[in-house]
Amino acid sequence: xxxxxxxxxxxxxxxxxxxxxxxxxxxxxxxxxxxxxxxVKFLGEDGWMPIDTAPKDGTPVDLFCIDANEAQGYxxxxxxxxxxxxxxxxxxxxxxxxxxxxxxxxxxxxxxxPLPPQPKExx
Numbered sequence: 001x002x003x004x005x006x007x008x009x010x011x012x013x014x015x016x017x018x019x020x021x022x023x024x025x026x027x028x029x030x031x032x033x034x035x036x037x038x039x040v041k042f043l044g045e046d047g048w049m050p051i052d053t054a055p056k057d058g059t060p061v062d063l064f065c066i067d068a069n070e071a072q073g074y075x076x077x078x079x080x081x082x083x084x085x086x087x088x089x090x091x092x093x094x095x096x097x098x099x100x101x102x103x104x105x106x107x108x109x110x111x112x113x114p115l116p117p118q119p120k121e122x123x
Contacts, residue, residue, distance in 0.1 A: 007053035
């Protein structure tokens, strides 16, 4: 199972599980199992996934981007980003990826991954 299919099945399952979407159907349990197995395998790799599989519900993620001008082809990592819609800047509506502390910056991401877990508190 490829990454895009894995993410789609798990996202569909989450929509069904959370309720609130009358059109959400539970994926087949066999497919959910395959998707979980694939996700565990993929996360064991480098953790970066194609941008088209990223959540667009405001969930913070890390992005791996290319320079917005693409002239230099400069690649960089942007932590703590999220998908936003209807952010207004100078009266213009914007839809796209933004960084938590700078919601008006525009990024051209190629890959994403979930934020790492918080460190466990040492006593």
